Amino acid sequence: MGLLPPIQSSFWDHHSSETALLSLLSQIYMAIDHSHLSLLVLFDISSAFDMVDHEILLQRFQLSCGMSNSPLLWFKSYLSGRSQMVILGDSRSKWARVRLGVPQGSVLGPILHILYMANIPLVIANHDPTGHLYVDDIQAFEHGSPINQLALVDMVWNKTTITET
Numbered sequence: 001m002g003l004l005p006p007i008q009s010s011f012w013d014h015h016s017s018e019t020a021l022l023s024l025l026s027q028i029y030m031a032i033d034h035s036h037l038s039l040l041v042l043f044d045i046s047s048a049f050d051m052v053d054h055e056i057l058l059q060r061f062q063l064s065c066g067m068s069n070s071p072l073l074w075f076k077s078y079l080s081g082r083s084q085m086v087i088l089g090d091s092r093s094k095w096a097r098v099r100l101g102v103p104q105g106s107v108l109g110p111i112l113h114i115l116y117m118a119n120i121p122l123v124i125a126n127h128d129p130t131g132h133l134y135v136d137d138i139q140a141f142e143h144g145s146p147i148n149q150l151a152l153v154d155m156v157w158n159k160t161t162i163t164e165t
Contacts, residue, residue: 031143
C-alpha cells in the first residue's frame, strides 16, 4: 500500500479548524491507547503569501497544471512588472520592484498561493503520511514507544528538515 498524503481540511465543504483539531486529537488519543508518545511539530506558513517566487509559480503552472501559451503568458504578465512603495505619514519610500509574493487583496492571490503550495502534501507523504494541513498551518506528527523517545525526536527532526526534490 502506497503512502497517502496528509489530510487537507481547508477549502472543503464541512471542514473547519474544528475538524482539523478533532482529527489531530483522534490521532493522539489512538497513540495514547497504544501507550505511545506523540510528538507534534507545527508550521505557520502564513508569510508564504509574501514569499511566493514568481518563476517557481510559473514553472509549477507549466509542469503540474499543464498550462502553456496564452494562459501562462497572462499569469506571467499579471505577476511581472509590479512595484510598491511604503507611505508613513508624510514620508514615502522609493518605488521597489516586487519579485516575490502574490497580490494581496486580489481574488487571484489565495488561488495562486494554493497552487504554489499544492505539492506540500506530497512532500510530507514522501517522508511519512502523518500530517494535517489547514490553510496556512501544517501539522506533522509521529507516534512511538516511550522507550524510543530519542529515536522519535530524530524521526520528526529528519522529516521536518526536508527539502523538496
